[in-house]
Amino acid sequence: MLVLGVDPGLTRCGLGVVDGGPGRQTSLVEVGVLRTPATDDVASRLWALERGLGEWIDRHNPDAVAVERVFSQANVRTVMGTAQAGAVAIVTAARRGLPVALYTPSEVKAAVSGSGRADKAQVTFMVSRLLKLSDPPRPADAADALALALCHLSRGPALARMRAAVRQAPAVPGGSL
Amino acid sequence: MLVLGVDPGLTRCGLGVVDGGPGRQTSLVEVGVLRTPATDDVASRLWALERGLGEWIDRHNPDAVAVERVFSQANVRTVMGTAQAGAVAIVTAARRGLPVALYTPSEVKAAVSGSGRADKAQVTFMVSRLLKLSDPPRPADAADALALALCHLSRGPALARMRAAVRQAPAVPGGSL
Numbered sequence: 001m002l003v004l005g006v007d008p009g010l011t012r013c014g015l016g017v018v019d020g021g022p023g024r025q026t027s028l029v030e031v032g033v034l035r036t037p038a039t040d041d042v043a044s045r046l047w048a049l050e051r052g053l054g055e056w057i058d059r060h061n062p063d064a065v066a067v068e069r070v071f072s073q074a075n076v077r078t079v080m081g082t083a084q085a086g087a088v089a090i091v092t093a094a095r096r097g098l099p100v101a102l103y104t105p106s107e108v109k110a111a112v113s114g115s116g117r118a119d120k121a122q123v124t125f126m127v128s129r130l131l132k133l134s135d136p137p138r139p140a141d142a143a144d145a146l147a148l149a150l151c152h153l154s155r156g157p158a159l160a161r162m163r164a165a166v167r168q169a170p171a172v173p174g175g176s177l
Numbered sequence: 178m179l180v181l182g183v184d185p186g187l188t189r190c191g192l193g194v195v196d197g198g199p200g201r202q203t204s205l206v207e208v209g210v211l212r213t214p215a216t217d218d219v220a221s222r223l224w225a226l227e228r229g230l231g232e233w234i235d236r237h238n239p240d241a242v243a244v245e246r247v248f249s250q251a252n253v254r255t256v257m258g259t260a261q262a263g264a265v266a267i268v269t270a271a272r273r274g275l276p277v278a279l280y281t282p283s284e285v286k287a288a289v290s291g292s293g294r295a296d297k298a299q300v301t302f303m304v305s306r307l308l309k310l311s312d313p314p315r316p317a318d319a320a321d322a323l324a325l326a327l328c329h330l331s332r333g334p335a336l337a338r339m340r341a342a343v344r345q346a347p348a349v350p351g352g353s354l
Binding site for chain 1: 218219220221223224227247248256257260261262263264265267268270271272277279
C-alpha cells in the first residue's frame with residue numbers, strides 16, 4: 001500500500017510517499033517540499049500547489065492520501081494559509097477518486113512516537129527510525145509529511161476493518177451495533 | 178463585464194453573477210447557493226463544491242471571480258470551513274485562467290453601502306437597490322455573493338488603471354514611482 005502524506009502550507013508544503021503494509025518493511029519512496037513564493041498572489045500560489053500535488057499523485061499513484069487536519073493555532077494568518085493549502089490537497093486527491101484521510105497533529109505524533117505531545121525532534125527521529133533512513137528528512141515539513149503517511153499506514157487497516165464491520169453488521173432494530 | 182461573486186462556505190456557498198461596466202445599468206444574471214451535507218466528509222464536500230463552482234463558471238464564463246477574503250472570526254470551526262471553501266473557489270477559477278480578486282467583508286460593505294460596518298440587512302437592501310431587484314436575494318449568503326461581485330465591478334476598473342499605471346511607469350532608478 002502506497003500512501004502520500006501531505007503537510008499543507010502555502011510557503012512550504014511537505015510531501016512524503018511511503019510504501020508499507022502488513023508483514024512488510026515500511027519504506028520511503030519519495031520525500032520533498034513544494035514551495036510557492038510569498039510575493040505571488042494567493043490564487044497563483046494555490047494553483048501552483050494544485051499542479052505540484054497533481055504531479056506527485058500522477059507519478060506515484062498512491063492508494064490513499066493523508067492530510068493534516070488543521071485546527072486553531074496561535075497565528076491566524078498561518079492557519080488560513082494552511083487551511084487553504086490543505087483544501088487544495090484534499091480536493092486534488094478527491095477529484096482523482098482517491099481516499100483522503102485527515103489526522104490531527106497529535107494523532108500523527110502518537111502514531112509514530114507513542115505520545116501525542118512529542119516535539120518536532122522526536123517526530124523526525126522516529127520517522128527516520130521507522131523508515132530506516134541514514135539521514136533525517138529535512139525540512140521539518142518533509143518529516144511531518146512522512147509521519148502523516150506512516151500514521152495512515154498504522155491506523156488505516158484498523159479503520160478499514162472497523163468500517164467493514166459496521167457495514168456488515170445486521171441493520172435491524174436492536175442489533176448489536 | 179461579467180463578475181462571479183463567491184461567498185465561500187461548506188454548508189452554504191453563495192454565488193452571484195452580475196453584469197455591468199462603465200455607463201451601463203448593473204444587472205443580476207444569476208444568484209444561488211451551493212449546499213453540501215454536513216454529514217459528508219470534508220473531501221466529498223470540497224469536491225462537490227468544486228464541481229458546482231466549475232459548472233457555474235462554465236455556464237457563465239465570467240471575466241473575473243471575486244471571493245471573500247477570510248480573516249479570523251469568533252468561531253474557529255466555521256473559519257476553517259470558510260477558508261477551505263474559499264481555497265477551492267480560488268483554485269477552480271485560477272485553473273481556468275480567470276482573474277481572482279479577494280475582498281474583505283468591510284471592503285465589500287463599504288463598496289455597496291458606503292460603510293465598512295454596515296449590517297447584513299443594510300447590505301441586502303443596497304444589493305437589491307443597486308440591482309433593481311423587486312425581492313431581496315435570500316439567503317444572506319446569496320446577497321453577500323452579489324455584494325462581492327458589485328464590489329469588484331466598482332473597484333476593479335480603478336485597480337486595473339492603477340496597475341496599468343505602475344506597469345507603464347518608467348522603470349529607471351530615481352523614477353517617479
